[in-house]
Amino acid sequence: MSTQHREYEQEQHKLDETVAMIDAEITQLREDIREATDDYVKQVVNYNKAKDLRYLEDHGREKPYFGRVDFMKDEVYELDKVYIGKRGIVRSDTFDSVVVDWRAPIASLYYSGESKDAFYRMGREIVRGEVTLKRNFAIENGKITGIYDGAVKETINREMGDPDDFLQEGFIDEFLAANLNQANDSRLKDIVATIQSEQNDIIRAEKDKPLVVQGVAGSGKTTIALHRLSYLIYNYQDTMMSKKFMVFAPNRMFLAYISEVLPELGVDDVQQATFVDWAARLVKPLLPKGWRIVSPDKPLQLFFEESQDERQQEIARNRLRFKGSLDCRIALEGYIDYVIEKKIPFKKLSFQYNKTKQVFSISGDFIRQSFMEHFSNMPYHRRLDALRKHLKQEMNKQLFSHLREKKIDLDKTGLAKFEKMLEQILDTYLTSFPRLETFAAYREMISSEELLRKLVPEEVSDATIRDIVESSTTLLAEERIEAEDIAPLLYLHHLIEGMNKAEHFDHTVVDEAQDLSALEVAVIALATKRHSLTIVGDIAQGIHSYRGIHAWEELTQGIFTEHRPSYYTLSQSYRSTIEIMKCANEVLRLIQLPETVLAKPVLRQGEIPVLVTPASRSELYKGIARRVEEFTAEGFKTIAIVTKTIGASKKVFKSLQESIPEMTLLSSKDNQFPGGVTVMPAYLTKGLQFDVVFIVDVDLYQDNEWDAKLLYVAMTRPVHRLVLTHLQGSEMPLLRELPPELYQSEAN
Numbered sequence: 001m002s003t004q005h006r007e008y009e010q011e012q013h014k015l016d017e018t019v020a021m022i023d024a025e026i027t028q029l030r031e032d033i034r035e036a037t038d039d040y041v042k043q044v045v046n047y048n049k050a051k052d053l054r055y056l057e058d059h060g061r062e063k064p065y066f067g068r069v070d071f072m073k074d075e076v077y078e079l080d081k082v083y084i085g086k087r088g089i090v091r092s093d094t095f096d097s098v099v100v101d102w103r104a105p106i107a108s109l110y111y112s113g114e115s116k117d118a119f120y121r122m123g124r125e126i127v128r129g130e131v132t133l134k135r136n137f138a139i140e141n142g143k144i145t146g147i148y149d150g151a152v153k154e155t156i157n158r159e160m161g162d163p164d165d166f167l168q169e170g171f172i173d174e175f176l177a178a179n180l181n182q183a184n185d186s187r188l189k190d191i192v193a194t195i196q197s198e199q200n201d202i203i204r205a206e207k208d209k210p211l212v213v214q215g216v217a218g219s220g221k222t223t224i225a226l227h228r229l230s231y232l233i234y235n236y237q238d239t240m241m242s243k244k245f246m247v248f249a250p251n252r253m254f255l256a257y258i259s260e261v262l263p264e265l266g267v268d269d270v271q272q273a274t275f276v277d278w279a280a281r282l283v284k285p286l287l288p289k290g291w292r293i294v295s296p297d298k299p300l301q302l303f304f305e306e307s308q309d310e311r312q313q314e315i316a317r318n319r320l321r322f323k324g325s326l327d328c329r330i331a332l333e334g335y336i337d338y339v340i341e342k343k344i345p346f347k348k349l350s351f352q353y354n355k356t357k358q359v360f361s362i363s364g365d366f367i368r369q370s371f372m373e374h375f376s377n378m379p380y381h382r383r384l385d386a387l388r389k390h391l392k393q394e395m396n397k398q399l400f401s402h403l404r405e406k407k408i409d410l411d412k413t414g415l416a417k418f419e420k421m422l423e424q425i426l427d428t429y430l431t432s433f434p435r436l437e438t439f440a441a442y443r444e445m446i447s448s449e450e451l452l453r454k455l456v457p458e459e460v461s462d463a464t465i466r467d468i469v470e471s472s473t474t475l476l477a478e479e480r481i482e483a484e485d486i487a488p489l490l491y492l493h494h495l496i497e498g499m500n501k502a503e504h505f506d507h508t509v510v511d512e513a514q515d516l517s518a519l520e521v522a523v524i525a526l527a528t529k530r531h532s533l534t535i536v537g538d539i540a541q542g543i544h545s546y547r548g549i550h551a552w553e554e555l556t557q558g559i560f561t562e563h564r565p566s567y568y569t570l571s572q573s574y575r576s577t578i579e580i581m582k583c584a585n586e587v588l589r590l591i592q593l594p595e596t597v598l599a600k601p602v603l604r605q606g607e608i609p610v611l612v613t614p615a616s617r618s619e620l621y622k623g624i625a626r627r628v629e630e631f632t633a634e635g636f637k638t639i640a641i642v643t644k645t646i647g648a649s650k651k652v653f654k655s656l657q658e659s660i661p662e663m664t665l666l667s668s669k670d671n672q673f674p675g676g677v678t679v680m681p682a683y684l685t686k687g688l689q690f691d692v693v694f695i696v697d698v699d700l701y702q703d704n705e706w707d708a709k710l711l712y713v714a715m716t717r718p719v720h721r722l723v724l725t726h727l728q729g730s731e732m733p734l735l736r737e738l739p740p741e742l743y744q745s746e747a748n
């Protein structure tokens with residue numbers, strides 16, 4: 001890197017030319033939009049021009065591009081030098097493309113890197129050739145401060161297992177390293193300049209196919225899912241609207257946190273919600289008047305906060321897991337079959353044509369067969385409507401053939417009378433087909449041990465069914481449903497009525513998907529057009545024993561059976577330093593979860609994590625306050641003090657409030673991410689990142705899968721520094737095997 005680069009002069013000249021062209025463009029655009037107009041078309045044009053102007057003024061002029069790729073197209077042998085930026089810039093006089101948008105098809109070459117055998121897709125066409133150069137620029141205020149060539153090898157050699165191996169090899173994309181090392185505010189940002197090849201594949205994956213991405217902590221899942229939205233809207237604006245994009249994330253604060261990066265990516269009007277907030281709106285009209293939905297945090301408290309009776313926890317776990325499971329989906333589908341089998345008599349349909357006294361009939365078997373075979377893909381009520389139409393056609397057929405035989409011609413009045421008669425007969429006949437009401441149907445299913453036994457697969461034990469039914473009945477008796485009832489209710493509603501297509505999403509991102517149940521994902525898929533879903537998560541960060549997806553096969557094989565999803569894994573982690581990731585990986589290593597891939601940090605070194613062991617609580621608080629002051633003085637902007645429970649967060653907050661007055665206490669009710677110094681329970685740190693993280697009382701995390709995952713989540717949040725604390729004399733079950741060289745012990 002550096003200004004010594006042999007092509008520095010040429011590149012600076014090129015940049016100067018580009019900036020001069022942008023200046024001319026800015027002057028022109030300002031002129032163009034000055035004039036007020038009543039003409040609607042002109043207003044739209046001006047609106048778009050104003051947007052372009054804003055971009056050029058705010059970003060484009062300062063840093064029009066970040067990279068260059070040289071491409072020699074096969075058979076043409078003309079070298080294309082393509083400069084790539086956050087937005088495309090076109091000269092409005094000549095319509096020449098000066099800077100290519102990172103989302104444009106040709107820009108894909110930049111992300112896949114130098115290769116003799118390169119290609120990109122242009123619609124259906126594949127353009128082949130050779131990428132002879134990939135170059136990155138660091139630009140500040142119109143001046144090139146760094147040129148990085150050939151940052152093409154993968155960030156590290158991914159074949160190598162242990163971080164130490166690649167430390168020695170020193171494989172690193174220098175440009176990426178420079179970007180990652182920028183300290184200070186660790187809020188989410190766009191990464192268009194440094195998207196890695198495997199991330200690029202996900203961003204540009206086929207539009208109408210579910211994508212499932214398993215990525216280690218800090219591998220950029222959230223970031224690339226949002227970049228994918230930006231990519232989709234750029235390339236498919238004729239068929240997709242960003243207003244119809246949906247992002248699901250685990251809590252409102254997280255949504256606020258990610259929404260900060262959306263305007264940068266040009267997709268600021270996407271819908272965002274937690275699953276419960278979105279789904280509760282749909283489910284409320286299905287509930288009887290006055291019924292309430294219990295807070296989704298209630299089970300969290302049962303499992304993390306209070307030392308509840310183990311049997312109570314087991315009952316809750318059996319019930320909650322069932323309600324999100326594929327077994328529950330089988331039961332709901334089975335319920336409709338049960339209604340058809342047990343509640344519909346499929347009697348013979350007979351009617352008489354009074355004039356000739358001719359009696360016609362349609363056999364019960366014929367009706368049953370039509371209902372079972374022809375309309376089985378439809379929601380139950382639509383099936384009834386379709387059957388009615390079908391029976392009417394059949395009746396018409398029989399009668400008109402009789403009339404023809406008897407040479408009877410019906411006049412208009414005769415026809416109308418006849419039509420009325422058919423409708424009356426069908427009304428009466430179809431009364432024996434019960435209309436279903438979603439909530440009553442669900443209640444019937446979930447409140448009967450006998451019925452549920454018939455509907456769920458044999459593997460579900462009788463004892464589990466008893467737990468589900470008894471505890472659900474108690475809850476329902478209080479006129480309440482819980483968050484876990486929402487997905488089954490909506491799924492059943494879909495089986496009975498179908499989903500309202502007008503509200504379907506053009507594309508849906510599900511972030512932290514491991515925390516949703518398979519049935520919740522199934523409901524989201526029903527609300528998304530053409531299976532255009534990006535589902536990202538990390539099984540190692542699934543912190544709930546009572547809910548969530550425990551293996552991606554639940555989705556890839558259980559939910560998307562007809563529309564095979566593409567499955568990607570990301571094992572490179574970009575967030576934390578090597579020292580922090582090594583420590584965090586030890587926690588996962590200790591509990592030895594099957595199929596867990598340990599994160600490989602990019603080559604970014606920092607300070608070794610600190611383990612503080614104060615003699616008393618007051619010493620602990622003093623130590624934290626002192627360190628917070630030091631970190632702030634060092635320039636770190638986001639500092640999180642993380643406890644295991646919300647109860648502990650409140651205590652820590654109270655004790656530190658005086659010494660750190662600007663600190664904020666966060667709970668799941670918060671819908672803003674304030675930055676600065678924050679105190680929060682570990683489960684709330686999901687998906688977020690901070691410059692510095694304190695984990696208070698690491699000794700409280702027990703040696704079990706769920707506590708280990710919770711601690712892992714907390715340990716993988718810092719970008720720069722990690723401080724662990726425990727009081728003198730306490731055991732640390734999950735860090736007992738932590739090699740001493742991985743951390744530095746300090747008394748306080």
Ligand SMILES: Nc1ncnc2c1ncn2[C@@H]1O[C@H](COP(=O)(O)OP(=O)(O)OP(=O)(O)O)[C@@H](O)[C@H]1O
Pocket residue numbers: 176179180187188189191194195196199215216217218219220221222223224538541574575686687688689716
């Ligand atoms: N290609 C990249 N270039 C630069 N930074 C990157 C890149 N990929 C990811 N990052 C950075 O890594 C950090 C982690 O990204 P992100 O939060 O999207 O990861 P995640 O996989 O969703 O993490 P987690 O599962 O731990 O919540 C962010 O600061 C992001 O900007």
